[in-house]
Amino acid sequence: MSNRLFIAALALATAAFAQEDAGAAPVERAPESAVVVAPLAEAPTVEPRFSKLVDVTGYGMTRTQFTRARTWGLLPTSDLPQLQQLVEFNTQVKVSVRPRSYLSTDISLVGSWGGFYRGVDADGREVALADKASPQVQPLVSINELFVSHEFLPELNLLIGKKRIVWGTGLAFNPTDLLNPRRDPTDPTFQRSGVWLAQVEAPLSFATFSLVFAPTVLKQTAGIPTQVLGYPAFDQKDTQLHYQVAARAYALILDTDVTLMGFFGNRSVDDFEAKPRVGLALSHVFGALEAHLEALFQTGSTREVLNSACVKDVMGALQCSIAKTPYATKPGLTSDELRPKVLVGGRYQFADDSLLSLEYLYQHDGWNQDRYQDFANALGLIPEGRAAGVDVTNFPGAGALFGVASSDGLPVRFAFDPRGRHYAFLTYQKPRVFEDFTLSAVVIANLRDLSTTVTPSLIWSATDWLNLSLLAFVPVPGPDALAVKTQQGTPITEFGITPFAFRAMFEARAFF
């Protein structure tokens, strides 16, 4: 045997011995040379697999809210409780029915009480109103999600039930979300409700494809749907089917989330009939900066605009009333003009983990200066209508400012319905201002009149399971120079005419 072969054999034998030695020992023997810094350890006991048959989580939440009604403003406050107490009990259950099937629920029981209503008398003086059962204080069951999912193949799964599916990349607002109840941008965690749908999804190695059919819920009672897709013969408001079909293709291309969306809806989230729409969403991270774009492309618009002739003065209003001319119409409903909605934004994470997010929203069909002037003219008619005993609560376009219930019944503190063309959303969040305190602020600005809503909050994670929050909600009118004015000269800006001066709330949320 040559020396080389002998050395190789020795080396192999030594290596094999070393391996055998290591394999024979269930618990590591640290080399003697390392005993100072590497103590011996027993191998941890093997625990059962993580996945459970039933997984239950949830929270209880109580929110005490004080709203100062702006009885001196133009919008009526008679449906606005100044004091409101909201209690929510939420439970989320996930049941693994079979290895590839599961049932998931996210259900809230919401109880609320409201009182201390304020309004004005015929002389315009503030008066206390009797408590009433306004839409904001109705108890309800909110089925946020309730669905069954089954994976036929790793590359093909089916989901049926109610689920919130968001494909867009926007943080405060999602122009491409044509399915779900709109989120409150100042309170995004409160709106988790989805829609009833069936989804087929194919997650392939290079892309994910999804197809969704969502029949529209036409009627519901306390959050429980009672009429879906079409109206019955005995209550035939129309003969059409109400639905939204949505498809998307998602791929990670050059480290960028790329989502293409296609929609076809018929009198679903709006009055469009047989309407195709296309969406695009992108997101990319540059170091500590996440940048995103979300766009919806459609022809026409369902935006409601006021008839200038009907709102210019009292005489015009009377003439329209006599001639039965509608005060508000949707002139863009059948238009072929391209009306995109585009949101671009970024989110920057600082070294101390604080986060700054800035987004800009453009809506081609948003109101221009003339449309806002019509709105101001109409607002100027409210005091006269009120004096004449006309109910002005359902004034076109004003509903969004009342803090009304969202479309699935959940009370929201701010129903954001952007009517203008240019908006900015600014969010700043600083965790650990003190150990468990998080400070944040959300500012929403109409960039035409520079009116804003400012929502500062302080959240204390008192324990692992309890969060206590103080929040405020302050609408700030823009400068008079940018405002449109009523016939009486009152300046009108979008967030300057909210029916409340401010809101303050205390919230306690206990998780289990």
Next chain:
Amino acid sequence: MKTTLVLSLLAQVALAAEPTAAEILAKYDAIMGPGTYEALAEMTATREDGTSRTYGMRFLKRDTDKFRVWFSAPASVKGQEILRLGDNSWVYLPNLKRATRIANRDSFQGGDFNNADVLRVNYAADYTATLAPSPLPDSYAVELKSKSAETAYDKIRLIVRKGDLQPLKGEYFGTSGQMIRSATFTEHAEFDKGFTRPGRIVMQNEVVKARKTEMVMKTFKLDVDAPPQRFMQADLGK
């Protein structure tokens, strides 16, 4: 007979040759981030006031660049998920019912680990290594220099013990040259057949000395079933 003894000694010397920096780095990656595994872990973050928060989580890793985390505790974060795919990471927040992109520099659940410390253990790809004198006996030290500005740290000094190259200590530096974190790796144990790794990692915040975060591995199983669909953005929240 003499010749045989000499040859044997030569062979032993050859086997005991010092490993290169690249070999140490490759071994570190193989220990801390093996190809495919599933693990249960508990992370305890100690804050400046002495109080602590404990998080339970499950890890699933596939290949070198696919990583998934499911949080199981405490109740306030239960249901949160993280996905890492190559240089891209997403977090799924059950309250929002959606996933959003996160940067690699973000701290992992507000503790002293960076997301990259937990989600991306592939130092050989991210850093260039050179041998350095070790301050501990019977150990090697390597200094790692970031290859790009995208990494969580500008420089890392790793100390591994001789013999099996198990990590003992890590020191992590920012671009200013200041040490911002240091890690101690202890309780080395055989978690799976023939696979030994540290069972406890304590990450000390060197900027705020009262802060530290401890990661304890409860289980660590290699070569588990990890279908590629679990590493897709569409799977988050399911």
